[in-house]
Amino acid sequence: MVQKFELNEINYFEKVIEYKSPFYHKTQQLFLYLETYEDTTNKISFINIKDVTDEYEKENELKVLLNDQKVLIKEVHHRVKNNLQIILSLLNLELRFHDGDYEWILNKTRNRISTMATIHQQVYDSSDSAHVDALKCTEVCLQKLFGSDNSNIKFHLDVESHELSMDKAIPFSLILNELAMNSINFAFKENEEGNFYVKFGVYDDMYELDIWDDGVGLPEGTDIKNPKTLGFTIIKSLISQLDGEYNELPLSKGFGIKIIFKNVI
Known part of the structure; x- marks a missing residue:
């Protein structure tokens, strides 16, 4: 399911999603987070993606x-x-x-x-x-x-x-x-x-x-x-x-x- 956001309505969000990689043949845990920076004239938003599969697996083991x-x-x-x-x-x-x-x-x-x-x-x-x-x-x-x-x-x-x-x-x-x-x-x-x-x-x-x-x-x-x-x-x-x-x-x-x-x- 794809969620759409209007960037002018949101400045920050974070979420962990599952992604079935065709390359690694396993389900990965991806951490997505959006950050927004702005000054008097510009507003720039970044969507960052980080593979947290190892951390997720260690957490489950614990x-x-x-x-x-x-x-x-x-x-x-x-x-x-x-x-x-x-x-x-x-x-x-x-x-x-x-x-x-x-x-x-x-x-x-x-x-x-x-x-x-x-x-x-x-x-x-x-x-x-x-x-x-x-x-x-x-x-x-x-x-x-x-x-x-x-x-x-x-x-x-x-x-x-x-x-x-x-x-x-x-x-x-x-x-x-x-x-x-x-x-x-x-x-x-x-x-x-x-x-x-x-x-x-x-x-x-x-x-x-x-x-x-x-x-x-x-x-x-x-x-x-x-x-x-x-x-x-x-x-x-x-x-x-x-x-x-x-x-x-x-x-x-x-x-x-x-x-x-x-x-x-």
Whole structure:
């Protein structure tokens, strides 16, 4: 659309227009402005044209970065809120099952917070702020638990490298923590040698997580679908956060669980 002006009616205007250049094969941003100079006898007007495409593109990039920053801040607030809710829920469960045993509660809570902090550290160290590698997550979590204090129990990994969203990575790592701590505390006698296994991969477009040990197993009559102990109550709750399903692995010795959840990143 062409706008016409009578020069004697206007002394100055400015406008940015888009121009599809036949030479550069791209849309340019042109800054047009008119200036008028006059003296006692003459009036001269100039129309100036300046290519501001680079400045326009940089401005748009800054707008995108600013919007990304706002989204990131909201995401951080969302994650902090979710993590605090998880910790609060776990503390409430601990108090229900171990009311008065505050040292036990604090030690368990410390381990869980440490596991969650490990996930956030991986995100901080990575260029991807939205995902965590399942293999690295598993390695770091278990290396902390099966350290020098529990060197009699060896952990074995068959874990594929897949990206987990933060919403999946937190319950995933906490499940590892709960089952590993159960094995360390209950599956083996003091200083008895044993093994803890983790297998993880994608099968038929679903994540499958198998975790088992070769310890004493569960007490006879234990129903992990309707848990009466705190450990499995927590594990069941965490599996629900994955929107997953689970079953006990058929083992001749020890205890194991298979967890299946959707492959969504």
